[in-house]
Amino acid sequence: MEQKRVLNNRLLLTDRKHLVVDGVEHVGKFNEREINLDTNLGQLTIRGEGLHITLLNLEAGNLVVEGKVDHMIYSEGKTTGGARNKGLMDRIFK
16 A cells, blocks of 8 residues: 655745745746745746756755745646656656
């Protein structure tokens, strides 16, 4: 019987340069200006400049971002629309 892990959701932003996020389930698209991820409380969009993911541990649900953070926005739903449950080959050969 598979147990579902319970993740706390926490955002810790230090000096708008160092962001720690707990409760991360999946990371969607990301670049130096925007990171989209799914958390246990919904979709989180992080916007800024020079954003870099320096740590990602989906098993523990942790993410660390370095760069200038301008916006953090929660919304309902997930970033991938279920695509993350498919294998890589299934996504390539729809």
